[in-house]
Amino acid sequence: MKKVAMTGNVAVANAMRQINPDVCAAYPITPSTEIMQQFSTFVANGQVDTELVTVESEHSAMSACIGAAAAGGRVMNATSANGLALMWEMLYIAAGNRLPIVLSCVNRALSAPINIHCDHSDSMGARDSGWIQIYAENAQEAYDNTIQSVRIGEHPDLHLPVMSCMDGFIISHSIENLELLDDPQVRDFVGPYRGTTYPLLDVNNPVTYGALHLQDYYIESRRQLHEAHKRAKDIVVQVGKEYGKISGRSYGLFETYKMEDAEIGLVALNSAAGTAKVVVDEFRAKGVKAGLLKPRLFRPFPYLEIADALKGLKALCVLDRADSFGAAGGPLFIEVRSALYDLPKRPVTINKIFGLGGRDLGLDDLRKVFEELTTIVDKGPKSLYEYITVRE
Amino acid sequence: MAGILEVRWHGRGGQGTVTAAKVLAEAVMAEGKNVQAFPEYGPERMGAPLRAYNRISEIPMTIHCQVTNPAVVAVVDPTLLDTVDVTEGATDDAVFVVNTSGDPGELKKKMKLKSSQKVFCVDANGISLATIGRIMPNTPMLGAVVKATKVIKLDTLLADIRSSFGKKFAEKIIQSNLDAASRAYEEVKS
Numbered sequence: 001m002k003k004v005a006m007t008g009n010v011a012v013a014n015a016m017r018q019i020n021p022d023v024c025a026a027y028p029i030t031p032s033t034e035i036m037q038q039f040s041t042f043v044a045n046g047q048v049d050t051e052l053v054t055v056e057s058e059h060s061a062m063s064a065c066i067g068a069a070a071a072g073g074r075v076m077n078a079t080s081a082n083g084l085a086l087m088w089e090m091l092y093i094a095a096g097n098r099l100p101i102v103l104s105c106v107n108r109a110l111s112a113p114i115n116i117h118c119d120h121s122d123s124m125g126a127r128d129s130g131w132i133q134i135y136a137e138n139a140q141e142a143y144d145n146t147i148q149s150v151r152i153g154e155h156p157d158l159h160l161p162v163m164s165c166m167d168g169f170i171i172s173h174s175i176e177n178l179e180l181l182d183d184p185q186v187r188d189f190v191g192p193y194r195g196t197t198y199p200l201l202d203v204n205n206p207v208t209y210g211a212l213h214l215q216d217y218y219i220e221s222r223r224q225l226h227e228a229h230k231r232a233k234d235i236v237v238q239v240g241k242e243y244g245k246i247s248g249r250s251y252g253l254f255e256t257y258k259m260e261d262a263e264i265g266l267v268a269l270n271s272a273a274g275t276a277k278v279v280v281d282e283f284r285a286k287g288v289k290a291g292l293l294k295p296r297l298f299r300p301f302p303y304l305e306i307a308d309a310l311k312g313l314k315a316l317c318v319l320d321r322a323d324s325f326g327a328a329g330g331p332l333f334i335e336v337r338s339a340l341y342d343l344p345k346r347p348v349t350i351n352k353i354f355g356l357g358g359r360d361l362g363l364d365d366l367r368k369v370f371e372e373l374t375t376i377v378d379k380g381p382k383s384l385y386e387y388i389t390v391r392e
Numbered sequence: 393m394a395g396i397l398e399v400r401w402h403g404r405g406g407q408g409t410v411t412a413a414k415v416l417a418e419a420v421m422a423e424g425k426n427v428q429a430f431p432e433y434g435p436e437r438m439g440a441p442l443r444a445y446n447r448i449s450e451i452p453m454t455i456h457c458q459v460t461n462p463a464v465v466a467v468v469d470p471t472l473l474d475t476v477d478v479t480e481g482a483t484d485d486a487v488f489v490v491n492t493s494g495d496p497g498e499l500k501k502k503m504k505l506k507s508s509q510k511v512f513c514v515d516a517n518g519i520s521l522a523t524i525g526r527i528m529p530n531t532p533m534l535g536a537v538v539k540a541t542k543v544i545k546l547d548t549l550l551a552d553i554r555s556s557f558g559k560k561f562a563e564k565i566i567q568s569n570l571d572a573a574s575r576a577y578e579e580v581k582s
Contacts, residue, residue, distance in 0.1 A: 005421040005429075116433070138456070170456050174430035175417045177452070274454035360458045 001247075002180045008139040008171035011178055012078070012104050012164075013038035015146035017048055018186035021102075022073030022193065025053045025061035029083035030116045031168035032106035036078055058083040062090035062101075069099035070209045072199025074150070077101065080168055081108035084122045088129075094161045095130025095225060097209050100153030100195035101161040103131075104146060107270070107321075108168040109357040117358020118168040120269065120322040124331045130225050132162040132232055133299040135269045137255075140178040142166040144249055145296075147186055151239045154195035157231050163299075167271040169358065185246050229300040236297050253302040255294045256309055258284060262291025264373040265310065265347075267336050268319040269295055272354070272361050276319075279366040290370055295332070303339035310340060313347035315373040321355045329353075329385035348376050351385035359389045397543060398459045399446040402478050403468035406438040408530030411556075412468070413444035415534060416543075419552035420448050423544050428453060441469075441476050448543055466537050467491060468516070468529050473503065484508045489540045489580070491516035491529050496582050512540040514580040516572075523572040524565070531569040532576035539577045546577050 006014070013035045016024070024043075026036040036052075043052045053064045058079055069075045079087065084105060094101050105123045109115040123133060134149060136142040142164070149162040166172060181189075198207040213221050237252055244250025257277050259265060264283075266276050273294035283290035293309055295301075310316060318337070320330025327334060333351035340346045352369060355361045365388055376382075399416070403409025410431045417429035428447040434440075445459040463483045467490040472478060478488070486509045490499060493515040500511045514536035516529035524531075531553060538549050550570050557566045 003421070005418050005427055137454070167456075169430075169433055173433065174428055174456075175414055176428045177421055177426050271456035274456045277454045362457045362460065363455075 001182065003177065004180055005175050005177055006139065007034065007173050007175050008142045008166050009034035009106065009173065010038055011139045011143040011180075012146050012166070013042070014180055015143045015186070016076055017042045018181065018183050019074070019076070019147065019150055019190050020048045020187070021050050021076040023051045023053065023065070023068035023075045025055050025064040025077050027055050027058050027061045027079070027083065029058070029080050031108055031172045032078040032080040032083070032104065034172070035104055035106070058086040059090060062087040062094065065101045066090060066094050066097065066099055069094070069101050069196060070097060070199070071201045072193075072196045074154075074193040074195065075099075075101045076104070078104040078106065080106045081110050081122045084126060085110060088126070091126055091129040091131060091161075093210065096221065098159040098225070098228070099161060100159055102146065102149045102153055103161065103163045105163045105165045106168045106172045107165055115357040116168070118170050118321070119356045119358070120165075120320075121356070123163060123165045124322040124324070126163065127299055127331065130160070130229075131299060132160050132229075132236075132297070134162065134164050134236075134297055135295065136164070136166040136171070137270055137274045137294060138178075139166075139171055139174070139176050140249070142171060143178060143180065144243065144247065144251065147181070147189060148239050148243050148251065150190045152232070152236055154193065155235045155239075156194065158228050158235055159195060159197070160228055160232065165270070170271045179247070181247060189243065189246055232300050233297065233302050251296060253295075253297045253305050254309070255296060257292040257294070259291035259293060259309060261289055262312065263289040263314045264370060265291040265293060265313045265316050266319060266366075266369065267293045267295065267310070267316065267332065269298070269321065269332060272319055272321065275361060275363065276366055279363055279370060282367070283370050288370070288374065298332075301335045301339070303335065306336065307339040307343055310336070310347060311343050311345070314377045316347040316349045317369050317373055318349065318351050319369075320351060320353045323353050323356070333385060348381060350376065350381045350383070352388045353385065354387070354389045361389055365389050395449055395451060396453060396455070397448040397464065397541070398462045399448070399464040399466065399537070400459055400462035401444040401446075401466045401468060402472050402476060403442055403444070403530075404472070405440045405442055407468050408528060409442060409468045410444050412466075412530040412534050413446050415549070415552055415556050416446055416537065418556060419544050419549045420446075422552055423548050425450060426452050432458075441472055462486065464489070464537065464541050466533055468533050479503060479505065482509065486510075487512065487540055489514065489533065489537050491533055493518060510582060512536060512580050512582045514576045516576060519575050519579065520572050523575060524568045532572045535573035535576035536580040539580050540582070546574065549573060
């Protein structure tokens with residue numbers, strides 16, 4: 001165990017160094033560039049055995065990952081925003097072929113207007129692609145999640161690609177304290193690669209990837225993906241517990257903060273949840289029973305467990321750092337609100353869309369949300385969903 | 393923020409301001425404290441005004457919003473005093489550390505600081521010219537900030553400059569930066 005101060009990007013690059021994947025494809029895009037830049041140094045220094053493939057676009061990067069994973073290798077990659085968007089077609093192909101590629105998604109706003117800063121429009125748009133999605137509050141969690149993603153995706157009951165997300169710039173480019181595991185600990189934890197059951201390079205047992213399934217089998221193939229996602233939840237919990245044994249940091253489906261007796265609460269992903277904890281503490285100090293739930297696993301969405309954790313609230317606000325234009329709220333809100341539907345008694349639930357393109361979510365913004373929550377239990381919400389941190 | 397020391401750096405692209413915030417963070421961590429260092433990223437250009445931030449705390453921090461009310465403001469480029477409001481949001485007892493050969497009393501008047509706020513002056517340009525051989529105000533500013541805030545020991549800072557710069561630079565350059573930081577630590581005045 002080593003205590004360090006480093007950026008989220010460098011932390012993830014170090015996790016990759018310790019994992020020592022067989023193949024990585026690299027195409028740069030801000031703010032994820034530093035991951036592969038740092039990792040390429042590890043490759044050049046001979047600190048890893050990885051074949052680093054430099055390609056001409058993100059579409060090619062994901063294509064190279066798919067080929068390498070199908071061939072039988074452990075494969076990792078990193079991207080952001082428009083880079084993820086250019087991978088779109090290949091994301092679905094990676095999931096459909098059940099290839100456990102680990103992609104570090106450094107969350108950034110999609111164009112236009114062009115913007116390099118954080119929001120979740122990139123990964124949220126990929127939520128239906130069949131990838132597992134895990135979100136991280138800080139650099140420590142981004143590091144920890146990267147290592148766990150390998151074990152989760154490669155689990156014999158899953159064989160699914162995993163997107164490990166962290167906030168661009170806010171985490172990717174901020175130096176903060178974290179602990180790195182020792183190299184042998186990570187090596188032992190991830191173990192030998194076993195994620196491709198039928199590798200293309202097993203020439204004695206030739207197989208086909210990406211075969212044509214029309215009306216005859218396509219739906220069965222998709223049904224298998226559906227069933228794999230149903231199994232993923234338990235495996236995420238199991239890997240999170242096992243990781244706790246070597247690191248002292250256990251992980252589950254989500255984190256609850258002061259939720260035991262909470263009457264008003266927030267649901268927020270990633271770094272915003274960290275800032276929200278400060279405001280929860282402030283309201284607790286004033287005698288207000290405030291709490292927070294920070295989802296970690298977004299795909300598959302653990303709706304039963306999240307509903308159970310939120311059922312005691314009187315009022316709830318879901319914070320979304322992405323919009324689903326034309327929908328009744330942001331993508332996280334839609335999931336949470338749907339999860340609450342089957343509860344006999346539901347909290348009054350509202351949605352705030354915030355921080356698009358890196359707009360800061362300050363303590364005052366969060367104080368206003370909690371203050372609103374204290375009033376809507378009796379009076380009802382003034383609007384179901386709206387933008388905050390925005391010029392009116 | 394209660395229990396958290398927030399620092400805002402004002403510099404221009406190319407002066408090593410982001411590196412200064414990074415080196416301070418690593419030195420603070422070396423003393424066992426919790427730390428954050430993050431620049432404000434925009435269209436980065438040589439000479440353009442930029443800001444960088446530190447948060448320093450005895451206890452682990454979860455806050456990840458911008459620093460809006462710094463208790464320490466380090467002005468790496470004195471020409472920014474005329475173009476950027478470096479006092480914006482500073483706490484009533486804020487400490488300003490300014491790269492200038494001027495006098496702290498006069499500067500305090502010029503900056504229209506509150507009587508409860510304090511200003512430290514250090515000729516970081518002159519010191520870097522004498523030690524490093526060119527104007528590179530970031531390491532002397534680090535020495536001055538450490539003296540003004542007492543947030544870490546000078547020796548911890550020097551050890552971190554050595555380890556940070558040791559990866560990239562020759563011994564002569566490392567030594568001149570150590571001299572620059574030490575001299576600024578001695579010469580900074582309030």
